Amino acid sequence: MLSMLSSVVLYLHAVLVHSEITPEGYDPECTIQDEADFDFYQCDATFSKNYYCSLSLEQQDWLQSIWQEALKDRSYRPRKRREIRTLSEKEKTTFFKAINQLKTDTTIAPNKYDTLALVHTSRTLCSAHQGSNFLGWHRVYLLLFETALRQKDKSVVLPYWDSVLDNQNITAPRKTVLFTKDFLGNGNGNVTDGPFKNWRDMFNCPLNRNISRPGSELMSPEIVEWIENDISIFLVEDIIDHFWSAERLETIEGQHNLPHGWVGGMMAILSSSPKDPAFFLHHAYVDYIWEKFRQKQLRLGQNPEYYTGLGVSEWISESKNYNLTLFHAPYRNMDCFKWMKNIDGYSNIFTENLYVYEDSPTYPDCGNTKYLNWNTVLKRCIGIKPVLSAIPQTIKPYYVHMIIIISVSFILLIIISFLVFLTLRKIKRVTIFTVSNEELKPLCRRSVSNI
Numbered sequence: 191m192l193s194m195l196s197s198v199v200l201y202l203h204a205v206l207v208h209s210e211i212t213p214e215g216y217d218p219e220c221t222i223q224d225e226a227d228f229d230f231y232q233c234d235a236t237f238s239k240n241y242y243c244s245l246s247l248e249q250q251d252w253l254q255s256i257w258q259e260a261l262k263d264r265s266y267r268p269r270k271r272r273e274i275r276t277l278s279e280k281e282k283t284t285f286f287k288a289i290n291q292l293k294t295d296t297t298i299a300p301n302k303y304d305t306l307a308l309v310h311t312s313r314t315l316c317s318a319h320q321g322s323n324f325l326g327w328h329r330v331y332l333l334l335f336e337t338a339l340r341q342k343d344k345s346v347v348l349p350y351w352d353s354v355l356d357n358q359n360i361t362a363p364r365k366t367v368l369f370t371k372d373f374l375g376n377g378n379g380n381v382t383d384g385p386f387k388n389w390r391d392m393f394n395c396p397l398n399r400n401i402s403r404p405g406s407e408l409m410s411p412e413i414v415e416w417i418e419n420d421i422s423i424f425l426v427e428d429i430i431d432h433f434w435s436a437e438r439l440e441t442i443e444g445q446h447n448l449p450h451g452w453v454g455g456m457m458a459i460l461s462s463s464p465k466d467p468a469f470f471l472h473h474a475y476v477d478y479i480w481e482k483f484r485q486k487q488l489r490l491g492q493n494p495e496y497y498t499g500l501g502v503s504e505w506i507s508e509s510k511n512y513n514l515t516l517f518h519a520p521y522r523n524m525d526c527f528k529w530m531k532n533i534d535g536y537s538n539i540f541t542e543n544l545y546v547y548e549d550s551p552t553y554p555d556c557g558n559t560k561y562l563n564w565n566t567v568l569k570r571c572i573g574i575k576p577v578l579s580a581i582p583q584t585i586k587p588y589y590v591h592m593i594i595i596i597s598v599s600f601i602l603l604i605i606i607s608f609l610v611f612l613t614l615r616k617i618k619r620v621t622i623f624t625v626s627n628e629e630l631k632p633l634c635r636r637s638v639s640n641i
């Protein structure tokens with residue numbers, strides 16, 4: 191009873207806080223975003239009957255036009271999405287520039303970037319999370335973002351952020367190059383350096399983060415490896431979040447929650463997270479993991495286009511009308527992507543004809559980038575600079591040294607063997623042609639007499 195009351199209070203509170211936003215959407219205190227975060231209490235089953243999108247029709251039509259544009263890029267040699275640290279400086283700069291061009295393009299109000307961020311708000315979130323549609327819906331969302339960028343610069347391909355590379359030691363303070371001015375900008379507080387410095391959202395609030403707070407974690411290398419490669423797990427039911435128990439952490443969506451919390455700030459707020467471009471890099475990695483899983487399904491004779499339509503339903507037992515399965519139904523229109531059904535997100539078309547993923551950097555060269563190193567203790571590539579360094583980082587030089595030492599030893603061995611061989615031959619020849627003094631005497635005499 192008490193929890194029911196508190197849920198009602200929470201819901202009313204969210205509604206009231208929402209209504210405090212002035213018509214201009216200006217929030218001088220920048221507190222609204224935290225308090226008005228979307229709450230799954232709002233996913234009442236009665237809402238599941240109808241398609242929902244909080245965007246204007248004009249904005250929704252724009253989304254559809256991007257989709258049409260995306261399909262024009264179909265190819266038998268699809269473009270490659272790569273880990274962001276393997277991009278050249280030029281590719282990285284072009285990518286960041288295109289994002290800023292979306293942010294300043296106001297032909298779609300308030301601007302194209304924030305319009306895309308607004309898609310990930312309010313009741314659209316009921317069908318985009320905690321169920322099978324999580325994977326497909328976000329796949330479409332990423333493609334729209336990537337295509338909008340490609341409309342600014344055709345060379346852009348969305349990179350991904352493999353956060354497992356930055357998961358070094360959960361008890362030690364960590365730093366990653368991702369949150370420095372060379373990549374996504376600072377990770378503590380308002381973002382004031384890097385490509386998105388001094389960005390503000392539609393409520394005029396600064397982009398902010400709070401990386402690596404105590405208790406926050408990045409994705410688990412073991413669980414990600416298990417989802418991608420373990421052949422004992424190949425049913426999509428096993429890796430989507432549709433139940434409420436500890437095992438949820440072993441689903442793709444469960445793992446995906448971790449970096450959201452680890453980055454903190456806007457990234458940790460469901461309805462604000464895409465305001466941080468880190469969102470799209472993180473989700474591209476989530477999509478990468480799913481694609482690895484799909485390829486495994488193919489190898490094991492499973493159909494990756496099979497859609498279960500499951501969703502969490504037992505979470506809030508107090509609410510009789512809470513059942514996300516209804517939002518994740520296969521033939522329900524995809525919220526905000528009105529031209530698609532939920533099931534369409536599982537289509538092969540994406541990774542057969544539009545884009546593929548390059549493998550994340552691994553042994554031995556770790557992508558040949560200065561931002562990653564092989565770590566002999568953890569036995570994987572690490573992209574992190576520990577503050578309290580507990581683990582030696584100088585692995586690449588060690589590896590190179592080994593090759594040099596082995597090559598030099600090998601060459602020396604050949605030279606020595608050759609010398610030994612020559613010496614032995616010489617000794618043998620000397621032995622064979624040794625003649626006695628008696629035999630030599632006549633020869634000497636003859637030569638002397640010739641003179």
Ligand SMILES: *[C@@H]1O[C@H](CO)[C@@H](O)[C@H](O)[C@H]1NC(C)=O
Pocket residue numbers: 359360361362578579580581
């Ligand atoms: C993690 O970091 C802490 C603090 O620096 C250190 O004591 C611990 O040994 C490290 N653990 C591993 C597995 O490296």
Ligand SMILES: *[C@@H]1O[C@H](CO)[C@@H](O)[C@H](O)[C@H]1NC(C)=O
Pocket residue numbers: 378379380399400403404
């Ligand atoms: C970041 O999180 C820590 C721990 O929760 C908190 O003490 C600190 O004030 C936060 N920093 C910012 C800039 O929000």
Ligand SMILES: *[C@@H]1O[C@H](CO)[C@@H](O)[C@H](O)[C@H]1NC(C)=O
Pocket residue numbers: 219220379380395396
């Ligand atoms: C971050 O921005 C908010 C909103 O403009 C401001 O109130 C806050 O003081 C800023 N924080 C810092 C550390 O500058």
Ligand SMILES: *[C@@H]1O[C@H](CO)[C@@H](O)[C@H](O)[C@H]1NC(C)=O
Pocket residue numbers: 503504513515516
């Ligand atoms: C949720 O809805 C689905 C589809 O109607 C139904 O099969 C399932 O039993 C419901 N779950 C609960 C816990 O009511």
